[in-house]
Amino acid sequence: MKVEKISELTTNRLSVYLRCLNELAAEGVKTISSDKLAKRFHLNSAQIRKDLAYFGEFGVRGVGYYVKDLRQDLTKILGLEKEQCVAIIGAGRLGTALTDYYGFKQSNFRVAALFDADKEKIGQKVGDVEIFDIKDFAEIAKRDKIDVAVIAVPAQFAQNVLEQITKAGIKAVMNFAPTPLHVEGDIKLKTVDLTISLESLSYFLAQPTNSNGKK
Amino acid sequence: MKVEKISELTTNRLSVYLRCLNELAAEGVKTISSDKLAKRFHLNSAQIRKDLAYFGEFGVRGVGYYVKDLRQDLTKILGLEKEQCVAIIGAGRLGTALTDYYGFKQSNFRVAALFDADKEKIGQKVGDVEIFDIKDFAEIAKRDKIDVAVIAVPAQFAQNVLEQITKAGIKAVMNFAPTPLHVEGDIKLKTVDLTISLESLSYFLAQPTNSNGKK
DNA sequence: CATAAATTGTAATAAATAATTAAATTTAGG
DNA sequence: CCTAAATTTAATTATTTATTACAATTTATG
Numbered sequence: 001m002k003v004e005k006i007s008e009l010t011t012n013r014l015s016v017y018l019r020c021l022n023e024l025a026a027e028g029v030k031t032i033s034s035d036k037l038a039k040r041f042h043l044n045s046a047q048i049r050k051d052l053a054y055f056g057e058f059g060v061r062g063v064g065y066y067v068k069d070l071r072q073d074l075t076k077i078l079g080l081e082k083e084q085c086v087a088i089i090g091a092g093r094l095g096t097a098l099t100d101y102y103g104f105k106q107s108n109f110r111v112a113a114l115f116d117a118d119k120e121k122i123g124q125k126v127g128d129v130e131i132f133d134i135k136d137f138a139e140i141a142k143r144d145k146i147d148v149a150v151i152a153v154p155a156q157f158a159q160n161v162l163e164q165i166t167k168a169g170i171k172a173v174m175n176f177a178p179t180p181l182h183v184e185g186d187i188k189l190k191t192v193d194l195t196i197s198l199e200s201l202s203y204f205l206a207q208p209t210n211s212n213g214k215k
Numbered sequence: 216m217k218v219e220k221i222s223e224l225t226t227n228r229l230s231v232y233l234r235c236l237n238e239l240a241a242e243g244v245k246t247i248s249s250d251k252l253a254k255r256f257h258l259n260s261a262q263i264r265k266d267l268a269y270f271g272e273f274g275v276r277g278v279g280y281y282v283k284d285l286r287q288d289l290t291k292i293l294g295l296e297k298e299q300c301v302a303i304i305g306a307g308r309l310g311t312a313l314t315d316y317y318g319f320k321q322s323n324f325r326v327a328a329l330f331d332a333d334k335e336k337i338g339q340k341v342g343d344v345e346i347f348d349i350k351d352f353a354e355i356a357k358r359d360k361i362d363v364a365v366i367a368v369p370a371q372f373a374q375n376v377l378e379q380i381t382k383a384g385i386k387a388v389m390n391f392a393p394t395p396l397h398v399e400g401d402i403k404l405k406t407v408d409l410t411i412s413l414e415s416l417s418y419f420l421a422q423p424t425n426s427n428g429k430k
Numbered sequence: 431c432a433t434a435a436a437t438t439g440t441a442a443t444a445a446a447t448a449a450t451t452a453a454a455t456t457t458a459g460g
Numbered sequence: 461c462c463t464a465a466a467t468t469t470a471a472t473t474a475t476t477t478a479t480t481a482c483a484a485t486t487t488a489t490g
Contacts, residue, residue, distance in 0.1 A: 008415060009477070015414040016395065033437060042397065045437095046479060053439060061438040062486040078414050079421025097312035102369075103393055103410045107417065148416055154317070172416040178318050180231065182257065188419035190412050195318045197405045199230040199293050200223060201363055201387040202322065204403035206294025224447075248466060261449070264467070276467040277457035 010051045011078070016041075017048060018074040024067050033064035084109045085145055087170075089161050090152035091116040091124075091131045094176060098150060099126045112144045117157075134161070138168035148172045155179040162189075225266050226293070231256075232263060233289040239282050248279035299324045300360055302385075304376050305367035306331040306339075306346045309391060313365060314341045327359045332372075349376070353383035363387045370394040377404075 020041045024032060038045035052058050052070075055077050059065045075081050086104065088095045091114045098104075099111050114131040116122065122133045132140050140146075149165045151158050151173060158177035165173060172188045175181055178195040235256045239247060253260035267273050267285075270292050274280045290296050301319060303310045306329045313319075314326050329346040331337060337348045347355050355361075364380045366373050366388060373392035380388060387403045390396055393410040 007477075011415050011418045012411050014418075015408075015411045018414075019393070019410070035437075042395065044479075046440095046481095047477095049437095049439060050478085057439070059438050060486070061484075062436050062488085064437065077418070077421070079417040080414065084417055084420065093312040093315050097308040100308050101409070103413065107410055107413050109413060109417075147420060148413075172420050174412060174416060178321075179234070180257070188416055190416055192407060192409065192412055193230075194316070194407065195234070195322055196227050196230045197389060197407055198318065198322050198324060198363075199233075199295065200226050201389060201403055201405055202294040202299060202324075203226045203229070203292070205299065205362060205387050206292070222447075250466080259449075261451095264469095265448090268468070272468070274467050275457070276455060277465050279466065 006054050010054065013043075013047070013051050014074055014078060016043070017051070018071065018078065018080075021067055021071040021074065025071055029067050031064045031066050034059070036064070080108050082108070084147040085112045086110060086148045086150060087113045087115060087137070087141060087144075087146045088150040088152055089115045089134060089137070089165070090154075091118070091121050091126065092152065095150075095152035096126045098152060099129050109148065112146060113140055115140075134164070137164055141165075141168045141170060146170060148174065151175040151177055151181075153177060221269055225269065228258075228262070228266050229289055229293060231258070232266070233286065233293065233295075236282055236286040236289065240286055244282050246275075246279045246281050249274070251279070295323045297323070299362040300327040301325065301363045301365060302328045302330060302352070302356060302359075302361045303365040303367055304330045304349060304352070304380070305369075306333070306336050306341065307367065310365075310367035311341045313367060313391075314344050324363065327361060328355055330355075349379070352379055356380075356383045356385060361385060363389065366390040366392055366396075368392060 017037070020037060020043075034045040034048045037043065038048060049059070055073075058070050058073055086109050088098055088111060095114060095116075099114060104111055111129055114126060114129050115134045115137055116131055117134050119133075121131050124131050141149075147170075149170045149172070151161055151165075153161055155177045158175060158179055159181055162173065162175070162181050162183065166183065166185070166187055171186065173183075173190070175189060175191040176194070177191075178193050181189060181191065183189045232252070235252060235258075236247075249260040249263045252258065253263060264274070271288070273285050273288050301324050303313055303326060310329060310331075314329060319326055326344055329341060329344050330349045330352055331346055332349050334348075336346050339346050356364075362385075364385045364387070366376055366380075368376055370392045373390060373394055374396055377388065377390070377396050377398065381398065381400070381402055386401065388398075388405070390404060390406040391409070392406075393408050396404060396406065398404045
């Protein structure tokens with residue numbers, strides 16, 4: 001196994017591969033070659049092999065990959081065999097929608113707590129999940145062994161929330177506020193910036209070269 | 216103005232620059248040099264200049280950029296001066312949360328319609344926005360001049376929804392279903408895959424090199 | 431047991447993207 | 461009118477990422 005740094009593009013693809021393998025397993029497929037995998041899911045077979053090669057040798061020459069085995073290996077590599085506890089900060093529309101988001105469960109994440117600054121909301125529940133006062137974050141994060149924090153507050157509060165979170169020792173943060181955040185130390189911050197995505201659609205529509213009837 | 220193809224990385228940065236300029240304008244700053252812009256927002260000044268150069272000459276040598284002018288220029292380039300009408304398909308938690316999402320308004324997008332397959336939901340409203348039957352998509356999209364569609368349905372229905380949407384002539388689609396979709400023709404599809412983002416956090420936490428106390 | 435077919439793993443190459451540097455140009459201001 | 465400041469532009473280098481090609485390995489088969 002190589003020790004060089006793995007690019008995020010590679011690990012992102014591992015997620016995709018795992019998803020494909022889950023489908024194949026559900027269909028009862030036992031083995032699959034990188035070529036068939038690629039053809040079926042519109043991927044590139046060499047890329048698959050290269051991505052996997054960073055982590056070891058999982059295939060059998062002449063045969064391909066054992067679906068069940070590779071699935072387990074990828075699950076392990078991605079750290080998905082252990083449940084991760086999630087706290088969502090911001091109990092607005094987005095935060096509460098995320099609380100029920102099925103994708104969390106599917107990837108073995110469990111939403112354990114919501115946080116908000118609004119006194120009215122504190123103590124209420126979204127499904128099984130209680131809303132706590134953001135002031136108590138450090139305490140509750142420790143008590144409930146929170147691994148991951150999700151920032152779902154308006155942009156102007158996001159930096160401050162991030163600082164509180166990191167002070168509480170959280171190492172992995174997903175940010176939905178449309179603002180770049182500055183992080184210090186060995187913390188993984190993943191920003192999902194819907195504004196950028198939207199504006200890239202807008203840019204596309206504005207291009208006169210597109211046959212979108214708008215010129 | 217050059218006609219070469221602009222990379223999406225570039226247009227994404229344009230969104231960021233525009234956001235910075237909005238902040239500066241709000242503060243009453245009149246002009247700013249690429250260098251000051253870069254320092255202040257943790258960007259790279261040469262990159263800023265190069266990105267802008269694809270679209271024309273906006274700066275004044277010896278001065279920098281006039282905040283107000285560059286803001287207008289970027290708004291124009293990104294096609295944000297004209298309101299875009301959005302339809303959201305899937306009136307579940309995510310779809311309804313997105314309906315109120317402030318970022319849409321900020322980027323001059325207006326959510327004009329929701330669609331669902333669930334008879335119970337049809338006819339109801341989320342704020343001002345009515346929920347229609349997905350079967351009527353083509354008709355209503357035409358009537359309401361929908362420019363952009365947002366897919367917020369479970370993964371297994373997403374491909375089918377995409378096909379209906381594109382058949383109705385929609386050219387820009389934002390997909391939240393955690394599945395890669397296949398698109399034909401001159402259509403811009405932007406997938407926001409939260410599962411991948413989550414699993415990349417999980418991968419990070421699983422790395423033994425991190426000082427996250429988990430080894 | 432030898433050989434053909436299949437498929438991996440990986441080295442080499444190509445392509446895309448980003449960062450750096452340097453020179454030419456323009457403007458503002460004394 | 462001269463100088464300093466800052467942009468524009470081009471050229472170069474470095475880095476990252478993706479693709480191609482092929483040797484090595486395994487399995488299946490007669």
